[in-house]
Amino acid sequence: xxxxxxxxxxxxxxxxxxxxxxxxxxxxxxxxxxxxxxxxxxxxxxxxxxxxxxxxxxxxxxxxxxxxxxxxxxxxxxxxxxxxxxxxxxxxxxxxxxxxxxxxxxxxxxxxxxxxxxxxxxxxxxxxxxxxxxxxxxxxxxxxxxxxxxxxxxxxxxxxxxxxxxxxxxxxxxxxxxxxxxxxxxxxxxxxxxxxxxxxxxxxxxxxxxxxxxxxxxxxxxxxxxxxxxxxxxxxxxxxxxxxxxxxxxxxxxxxxxxxxxxxxxxxxxxxxxxxxxxxxxxxxxxxxxxxxxxxxxxxxxxxxxxxxxxxxxxxxxxxxxx
Amino acid sequence: xxxxxxxxxxxxxxxxxxxxxxxxxxxxxxxxxxxxxxxxxxxxxxxxxxxxxxxxxxxxxxxxxxxxxxxxxxxxxxxxxxxxxxxxxxxxxxxxxxxxxxxxxxxxxxxxxxxxxxxxxxxxxxxxxxxxxxxxxxxxxxxxxxxxxxxxxxxxxxxxxxxxxxxxxxxxxxxxxxxxxxxxxxxxxxxxxxxxxxxxxxxxxxxxxxxxxxxxxxxxxxxxxxxxxxxxxxxxxxxxxxxxxxxxxxxxxxxxxxxxxxxxxxxxxxxxxxxxxxxxxxxxxxxxxxxxxxxxxxxxxxxxxxxxxxxxxxxxxxxxxxx
Numbered sequence: 258x259x260x261x262x263x264x265x266x267x268x269x270x271x272x273x274x275x276x277x278x279x280x281x282x283x284x285x286x287x288x289x290x291x292x293x294x295x296x297x298x299x300x301x302x303x304x305x306x307x308x309x310x311x312x313x314x315x316x317x318x319x320x321x322x323x324x325x326x327x328x329x330x331x332x333x334x335x336x337x338x339x340x341x342x343x344x345x346x347x348x349x350x351x352x353x354x355x356x357x358x359x360x361x362x363x364x365x366x367x368x369x370x371x372x373x374x375x376x377x378x379x380x381x382x383x384x385x386x387x388x389x390x391x392x393x394x395x396x397x398x399x400x401x402x403x404x405x406x407x408x409x410x411x412x413x414x415x416x417x418x419x420x421x422x423x424x425x426x427x428x429x430x431x432x433x434x435x436x437x438x439x440x441x442x443x444x445x446x447x448x449x450x451x452x453x454x455x456x457x458x459x460x461x462x463x464x465x466x467x468x469x470x471x472x473x474x475x476x477x478x479x480x481x482x483x484x485x486x487x488x489x490x491x492x493x494x495x496x497x498x499x500x501x502x503x504x505x506x507x508x509x510x511x512x513x514x515x516x517x518x519x520x521x522x523x524x525x526x527x528x529x530x531x532x533x534x535x536x537x538x539x540x541x542x543x544x545x546x547x548x549x550x551x552x553x554x555x556x557x558x559x560x561x562x563x564x565x566x567x568x569x570x571x572x573x574x575x576x577x578x579x580x
Numbered sequence: 581x582x583x584x585x586x587x588x589x590x591x592x593x594x595x596x597x598x599x600x601x602x603x604x605x606x607x608x609x610x611x612x613x614x615x616x617x618x619x620x621x622x623x624x625x626x627x628x629x630x631x632x633x634x635x636x637x638x639x640x641x642x643x644x645x646x647x648x649x650x651x652x653x654x655x656x657x658x659x660x661x662x663x664x665x666x667x668x669x670x671x672x673x674x675x676x677x678x679x680x681x682x683x684x685x686x687x688x689x690x691x692x693x694x695x696x697x698x699x700x701x702x703x704x705x706x707x708x709x710x711x712x713x714x715x716x717x718x719x720x721x722x723x724x725x726x727x728x729x730x731x732x733x734x735x736x737x738x739x740x741x742x743x744x745x746x747x748x749x750x751x752x753x754x755x756x757x758x759x760x761x762x763x764x765x766x767x768x769x770x771x772x773x774x775x776x777x778x779x780x781x782x783x784x785x786x787x788x789x790x791x792x793x794x795x796x797x798x799x800x801x802x803x804x805x806x807x808x809x810x811x812x813x814x815x816x817x818x819x820x821x822x823x824x825x826x827x828x829x830x831x832x833x834x835x836x837x838x839x840x841x842x843x844x845x846x847x848x849x850x851x852x853x854x855x856x857x858x859x860x861x862x863x864x865x866x867x868x869x870x871x872x873x874x875x876x877x878x879x880x881x882x883x884x885x886x887x888x889x890x891x892x893x894x895x896x897x898x899x900x901x902x903x
Contacts, residue, residue, distance in 0.1 A: 306692050307688065339662070340663065340682075344685050346710060347689050349689060349692075358663050362667050363670075366672060387671070
């Protein structure tokens with residue numbers, strides 16, 4: 258079975274861990290990389306201190322490779338912050354981004370390979386040689402796409418990097434618009450379209466529908482390729498609130514209600530075949546989309562594996578129906 | 581009084597600390613930067629993992645700014661090595677260079693400023709804004725000069741970076757030649773020639789005469805400018821052996837004996853006016869150079885201050901004589 262999963266950070270990574278569990282792929286193992294292809298969001302990427310930071314790719318890599326800070330959901334376990342403190346002592350800006358020492362090494366490797374001319378997809382593969390995430394992890398694009406957020410603090414609109422809005426301002430500044438700078442001219446990374454085209458199913462994890470999944474779908478060619486596949490999504494909204502994170506602030510910026518139904522309709526029936534909502538949203542309907550309800554809290558790996566199984570079952574059922 | 585001190589790493593930094601003590605400039609203070617100008621060796625500089633490492637500039641800066649690892653003589657106090665361990669876990673080479681986490685932050689700042697187009701002299705000044713070494717620290721040049729060592733392990737001569745020879749091989753591979761790659765075309769950094777020309781005295785600390793002082797003198801214009809000044813040197817050789825480090829291996833490579841006299845003659849009477857040797861070398865003579873003997877072990881700051889005072893006294897005496 259070939260499964261493609263476009264993924265953001267924490268939500269995507271945790272869903273993937275459950276999916277691996279459901280398929281019997283051990284954490285940290287090589288896995289059968291032909292089974293799961295992850296298309297990682299790179300819209301959150303940022304250059305800090307000359308280093309290239311790819312938060313979502315790294316969260317997936319660390320989580321599936323057994324190196325993540327479990328309670329935090331991102332960054333490395335047993336992390337220290339000496340480099341960050343020293344940079345601050347030199348007066349370097351910004352100070353609001355939590356660059357840990359272990360994490361810094363990843364960004365040094367990436368920046369050095371970038372300077373040597375390697376594309377992000379090749380760099381990601383090289384980093385995964387260490388982490389063995391048990392999936393094939395591809396960036397959505399090798400081109401530079403950066404999500405910027407248009408805010409207005411009373412002195413006119415200005416665009417700030419997504420990370421500044423998300424991490425520094427905790428998404429508390431109302432967003433007028435969210436823009437994928439460079440998205441129009443980006444091309445899917447090598448292997449992305451091929452993976453989608455040969456997939457038995459595409460699963461949308463409960464990642465942020467705007468800045469994670471939306472960013473991936475914004476790379477020309479990816480959404481169209483998925484439209485031809487069987488796609489089942491897992492709602493990131495339960496009972497009118499995001500499961501975690503601040504997806505509501507992102508949805509508000511694009512004029513979409515924070516409800517399981519509104520997100521399904523935002524994705525659209527041309528993309529989604531099936532949609533899993535939580536039991537709290539039982540009875541939700543979305544035209545042209547098969548909606549099922551079941552417990553959606555990813556409280557542990559077992560519960561997450563159950564969600565993944567339900568998504569796979571629904572996909573299998575829907576594929577049988579269209580044949 | 582205006583003093584210029586060309587300096588390498590540990591020996592130069594410790595001598596400078598004694599000189600500051602002799603002049604009453606407190607460690608870590610701003611000092612009167614017009615008093616002491618340090619011309620730092622940059623021939624040992626190396627690019628590692630995309631970061632620019634300047635071991636001698638940093639040793640001077642950390643030592644005079646109160647941040648050095650005292651027992652080691654270089655690197656930061658309370659250092660950790662998480663980044664280095666993580667880079668090794670990614671299979672990155674080389675693994676033989678001791679990059680500490682605190683130190684890494686310095687190199688990140690430097691690399692970022694270099695990428696932004698700042699010359700090394702401006703970067704060094706920016707780093708010193710934090711460290712307040714109490715001296716004006718100038719790199720010998722803003723151009724890239726790298727000391728390479730020609731070795732032959734039986735399969736023909738090859739040139740390796742000085743750091744590889746020094747740190748990785750502990751200078752144990754016989755050096756056939758020592759070459760300052762880029763030196764011929766280098767220009768003194770802004771302020772270097774002006775500082776020498778307006779100096780009351782130039783003091784050569786007991787730094788390595790080949791790869792530290794020799795590297796600085798190898799930048800076109802610097803040696804000639806010093807020739808017109810009153811120059812007093814402190815012998816790095818006591819009783820036929822280097823005070824510390826592996827200067828003998830470097831001297832052998834250029835065909836100079838490891839004696840206080842041979843080093844004085846290598847510098848030459850056109851450069852040196854006075855030469856301090858240790859009491860163990862009492863009686864040493866060098867034609868055209870005023871030689872004095874006194875205890876030269878820099879065992880603590882007080883003893884080092886005494887050496888600095890003796891060098892200043894000899895310089896004052898020699899200036900009076902030539903007037």
